[in-house]
Amino acid sequence: MSQKVDINLHHITRVEGHGNIVVNTNNGKIEKIEWQVSEAPRFFEAFVRGKDYNDLAHITSRICGICSIGHTLASLKATEAALGVEISEQTTFLRKLALHAENMQSHILHVGYLVAPDLFKVGSVFPLIKTHTDAVLKIIQLHRLANEMSDLICGRTTHPIGLVVGGFTQVPTLAELKVLKSRLISSLDIARQVAEILVDNAHMLPNFSRETEYIGLTTDNEYALYDGVIGSTDTGKHPVKDYHSIVNEYVVPYSTAKHTKHKRESYMVGALARFNLNSEKLSPIAKEIAGLFDLKPISFNPFMNNIAQLVEYVHSVEDSIIIIDALLMRGTKIEDPIEIKLKKGRGIGAVEVPRGILFHDYTIDKNGKCIKANCVIPTNQNHGNIQKDMEAMVPTLLDKPKEEIELNLEMLVRAYDPCISCSTHYLKVKFI
């Protein structure tokens, strides 16, 4: 190719937060490929120092509006581990429901509102309201259900109210859980219909593969989300306490900011990583949906993360029904608050949130004040993999028109569902 291609996509759209794609090529030679993050740093780890253990979850929830339940849970798990607090079986059930609700909300928002426009060749979901009214209404219905489930379990969809150290401030009644269960059951058909609409346009997802490492929680008894050990498709299982040696933050020579890597140059976390690690533990209809899109482990196509999200939506619905059945059998009650004895300690909480494995790590002093905090965010762990994917993908696109290269690269970033506001603790920055 004898032309010069300069791509500078400033603040790419339909992603959470601010990121830029810069590509310069000259006569087929690649001069620069960069995935830049320009979001303002927010310094959460710095300003939670000195804060009371009771306030940490409600402060760190504000790292992310889309995965605020996940941050709350990682925060509570870290705080409880530091203080030696044991939670009840009911609390574990309800937290798993809260996490499912968020997974459902986040995944359907991403697939239905942010990715679907690419599959239908439009700029946003707004034109689809007119052209594909029925499909959009179905997606809204699924999104509404996920949010109303969060309202019931957490008191609110964004920045959960009722999740506190040791338990819940309020619990759903059996009558409310029965209504939720029947709505979840009927949503399975709607989810299947949405999948069938999308499968007709799934060929719009680029057929691109690059071998990489996938990291996520894993456990023997279920599709790991709330709990587990760290699993890698390259190296097997590792205890959560060793997370530092998994994420290995480092500064790249051409940039001022940190990336993470484990056994290779980069790794991927998120729905596709979880699918690749744990797919055999998915619920039955979720497996069917994976089959519909011919998604099999190990898939090295990052674009299939969108499909893994849809598969996980269905898994979360089916697993929620099982949890609700267990709660209906045993009953729910407002439990007495757990007595907390303040002591000095450090605790690590790891949770699978919609975009991948999340770690919160706190050290708390004898008065219950946080003295050190570290949060390792899924998108932060994915930035390196996005960069490596771009480097592998651009050479395959050079004979295409500039607009098509741009669209492919935007779709690539979007496939990771990056949550850039979350990730700006560890910016990766490079200047033009």
Place this chain on the structure above:
Amino acid sequence: MKPKVAFFDFSSCEGCQLQIANLEERIIDLVEVVDVVSFREVMKEHSDDYEIAIVEGSIQRPMDELRLKDIRSKAKILVALGACAHTGCVNKLRNEWPVEDVKKEVYGKASISDNPYFDAFQAKALDEVVKVDAYIPGCPINREEFIRIVTALVAGKKPSIPNYPVCVECKKNENICVFDLGKFCLGPVTIAGCNSACPNFGHECEGCRGYLEHAHMDAQKDVLKKYGLSVKQMLDRFNIFNYRKEGY
């Protein structure tokens, strides 16, 4: 002509813009009455021709300040969306610390000194940088209030937010007073409009909607005295969402 509306975001969790997606079917009604010309989170198209700018987030860097001033110059009406824009929210907690200290704590030895992306000053609410015409408080915003305020703006009316405390809504909802549950509630001094969301769920009000000017402080002091709490303890709690170096 439908009014042209643009959404923008600065330092925030973007959870308040998410509440617009969380309007569910009512998004369809919204786009019937306004023409959304820019909304980076959900659409590719962008136009600089807008009457109403709805802005989420706090201002943390010179480059953000310039961008906000540019938005202000293009918009007839500028709306602060959510607590980050309204009060600075938790972003301002770092103002307790010198900027160099928080940079060192988070980025360690990485060299970021000549990098404008990292050129943070103390976090600011929008109205510390530009004139703000209307506020939609809360962390996150209340969706009903968002609809009410946008409806007022579209109808050319001046929107208003409640001038009474969260306690008024809480009493109407017949909640047990959360002080009686042994918790420290900021409802008496916080702007209402959330329908007392947190006390409804057995949790104390954390003051995310901001300090109610002309709050009945004498009555609040009596409440604090009754439960053996101090004004300082109240302000420490209030600071989480409403940090002010100079105090109240």
